[in-house]
Structures are given as C-alpha cells and as structure tokens.
Amino acid sequence: xxxxxxxxxxxxxxxxRHPVIDQISKRWSPRLYSDKxxxxxxxxxxxxxxxxxxxxxxxxxxxxxxxxxxxxxxxKLFSTLDPYNQSWSKTAPVLILACAIISDQDGDNPYxxxxxxxxxxxxILQAQELGYFSRQMALFDKQKVRALLRLRDDIVPxxxxxxxxxxxxxxxxxxxxxxxxxxxPRKTDLFKEMKTL
Ligand SMILES: Cc1cc2nc3c(=O)[nH]c(=O)nc-3n(C[C@H](O)[C@H](O)[C@H](O)COP(=O)(O)O)c2cc1C
Numbered sequence: 005x006x007x008x009x010x011x012x013x014x015x016x017x018x019x020x021r022h023p024v025i026d027q028i029s030k031r032w033s034p035r036l037y038s039d040k041x042x043x044x045x046x047x048x049x050x051x052x053x054x055x056x057x058x059x060x061x062x063x064x065x066x067x068x069x070x071x072x073x074x075x076x077x078x079x080k081l082f083s084t085l086d087p088y089n090q091s092w093s094k095t096a097p098v099l100i101l102a103c104a105i106i107s108d109q110d111g112d113n114p115y116x117x118x119x120x121x122x123x124x125x126x127x128i129l130q131a132q133e134l135g136y137f138s139r140q141m142a143l144f145d146k147q148k149v150r151a152l153l154r155l156r157d158d159i160v161p162x163x164x165x166x167x168x169x170x171x172x173x174x175x176x177x178x179x180x181x182x183x184x185x186x187x188x189p190r191k192t193d194l195f196k197e198m199k200t201l
Contacts, residue, residue, distance in 0.1 A: 035092035036171035053130030060115035
C-alpha cells in the first residue's frame, strides 16, 4: 500500500520536462518539519550561499535574523506568524527572517526586493543541497517584528523562512496532510523566443 508520504511526494516532487540541477528537481515547500536541529557548519554554509548572490551595483541589500527553536527569540518571531503559518511551522528547527535594506549610503535602492528574493532562493537551494527543506512565509505581523527587533526605517522585514529536515507525514496531523494533498501546478507557457519584434 502506498504510504501518505509517498502520496504527498508524488504530488509535490517536481517532474521537470527537461533536465535541471538536483536542487531544483528535489525542492518543494513542505508544511511538516522534523525538530532535528541544523548544525552550525550547515547554517554557515547556507548563509555563505546567500552572501554570493548577485545584486544591483553589488549593494547586497539583504540582512537575515536566525532564530533557533527553544529560544526566546524563536518564540517571539513565531508569535508574529499568522495562525495558519503557526499551525504547520511549529516544529521547524529554525526560522530565518529575511529583511530588505531599501536605502543605503548611495540612496534609495529600487532593486532591494529583487535582490533579497535572489538571496533567499540562493540560501534555500544551498539548504536543499544539504538535505534541508524550506517554506517561505509572507503572512506575519511586520509591525510587530519591526518593534521586537527595533528595526530602522530603511530595513524592511519581508519573509520568514521555516527550514529543517522534512517531517514524517505518516504520523502527521490530518489538517497538514490535507494541505499537502493539494496539487502543485506549474504553468507551462512561460517564455517565447523573439524572432522578430
Ligand atoms: C513571497 C512568498 C510568500 C509566501 N507566503 C507563504 C505563507 O505565508 N504561507 C505558506 O504556507 N506558504 C507561503 N509561501 C509558499 C508558497 O505558497 C509556495 O512556494 C508555492 O505554493 C509553490 O510551492 P513550492 O514552493 O512547493 O514550489 C510563500 C512563497 C513566497 C515565494
């Protein structure tokens, strides 16, 4: 008999139409994490990947806050998530808050969010290579995070990433399994070669 996990994997594991790198063909965003910690050397590698992300004028307009489970910082960051995100992310061993630096000594940076997204995907794909899955969350109370961390106006808290080893779906709560049984569609028409304009 096919296990719940296999059923979910069948729905979520990418089925690329053309060969792509492993980190892309394995990546998807689970809503179930094992509480196994991520060792410090892996954390360092994951942020190193973000560090080498390309950015407009090399301004590197990103800053990350890492919170490990069972710390006061984690509890506080977790408390800013909306109830749906709290319902599935509560076992993730780390939460990463990704912030955009929207102005610096060179003035306002119109590319800050573009570059922040690139740095987050670099970090996620590096984590994937190390066997950790991630799910990004935009639904959190940004004002509360701003106040908790006393962020300056030029720093915008933008995404919280839940990361860790994937959990055991065979013993997962029904609600989470129901979420994951939703298909993961991809559009097929995303580029056109321009022969003439
Ligand atoms: C900007 C952004 C915001 C997101 N916010 C949430 C969120 O608040 N809660 C959630 O469960 N997933 C969130 N996601 C995850 C997406 O729903 C998920 O990436 C998408 O459904 C595609 O699935 P995949 O990552 O498995 O390919 C977010 C993803 C992105 C990129």
